Ligand code: SAH
């Protein structure tokens with residue numbers, strides 16, 4: 001299952017990039033468009049890393065681009081529809097620039113029915129490759145470009161671990177750092193285990209080396225990524241676990257914050273909570289996806305915890321880190337969810353009082369167990385529950401934000417707000433604070449007095 005790609009193979013890919021660069025006549029441009037989660041964002045940085053090594057300059061102009069790559073997400077139907085819609089729109093650019101190469105990769109590219117659909121209905125796409133083929137993207141690109149034939153490589157099903165693929169990071173403050181890939185959990189609604197294969201962890205020494213180089217390069221906010229970071233290391237013979245990794249990353253010299261996601265509630269440990277408490281650099285935030293507050297639904301989702309176990313985790317975490325910021329994901333309208341089940345969810349939310357929540361309407365994913373389950377609620381019923389959930393959470397979020405007003409928080413400035421003169425920043429708990437400050441402060445920490453808030457953000461002034 002765990003397929004380690006030899007370094008010599010990556011070097012071959014890099015040599016191919018160098019050759020493409022040397023043979024190029026004139027400037028060439030590439031556009032990488034990303035859908036989906038942070039893991040996909042990080043994969044896009046690798047695609048750009050390879051493209052830059054092959055001599056491409058990055059652009060956001062689809063008429064200028066010689067190569068367009070759509071790095072796709074399959075987690076909900078809506079994400080897929082967006083990709084198909086945007087692909088359709090590329091007919092115009094392809095007509096204006098017939099040599100343009102259009103590629104589709106990421107999670108959609110791993111699904112047989114999607115690959116078939118692209119083959120049949122989107123002749124403008126000439127390269128399709130799954131997430132586990134990314135390490136050999138230069139070779140696939142060259143084949144598609146030079147042989148003028150369509151290339152389809154969804155992947156064999158072996159999850160690979162590839163080190164040494166270059167990144168091109170555009171952000172200068174925040175960096176993603178993948179610690180593991182894949183998922184073993186098979187939550188019955190979820191496509192990820194099918195598109196990303198089984199869990200495999202990167203070796204701690206590789207992760208630490210990358211974290212050190214990010215810190216040395218001046219990154220101030222490093223996020224450790226995995227679909228379920230709490231099972232980190234299980235495939236490495238049990239010599240390490242996520243709590244130890246987190247401690248080791250936090251022990252690296254420098255002034256930066258370490259964030260991580262995602263934690264599956266079935267695997268969150270006291271050792272993790274202790275590391276969160278002890279490590280000064282570690283964010284005081286846990287994203288702990290609940291999905292549903294109904295034990296019956298949690299069982300049907302194959303989540304391996306019930307509401308009691310979940311609440312016990314939250315209480316334990318709050319013993320260790322009293323002011324911890326808690327966020328979650330909720331799915332509304334899972335097959336068979338009744339009004340009573342939904343009320344259990346509302347009850348749990350009132351009990352936990354999350355700082356923020358991501359809410360999703362259940363979207364059936366072909367090939368998953370839940371897609372074959374009987375769905376009884378109507379779309380209107382689901383939408384009505386969804387609205388009630390959002391309303392409940394908005395009230396709680398605002399109440400929690402209100403409690404910050406008057407306090408002073410240390411924040412990291414990470415970018416410009418839409419409003420002129422205002423910067424965005426994050427607290428150690430990850431809450432967004434909008435502050436009037438000079439652009440030169442992006443990338444630095446400062447004490448900020450919180451003056452106002454709304455549901456989504458805090459407002460502050462330099463203290
Ligand atoms: N590995 C992470 C994230 C998975 S995807 C985790 O386990 O938390 C992010 C979120 O999308 C999930 O937490 C879930 O709430 C939502 N999601 C996944 N599949 C979905 C589906 N079929 N329909 C609606 N929401 C879904």
Ligand code: SF4
Nearest residue numbers: 183185186187190192
């Ligand atoms: Fe999907 Fe569950 Fe794995 Fe998260 S833990 S990626 S929700 S199967």
Ligand code: F3S
Nearest residue numbers: 036037073074075107
């Ligand atoms: Fe989407 Fe794949 Fe991430 S399905 S959420 S891009 S792992």
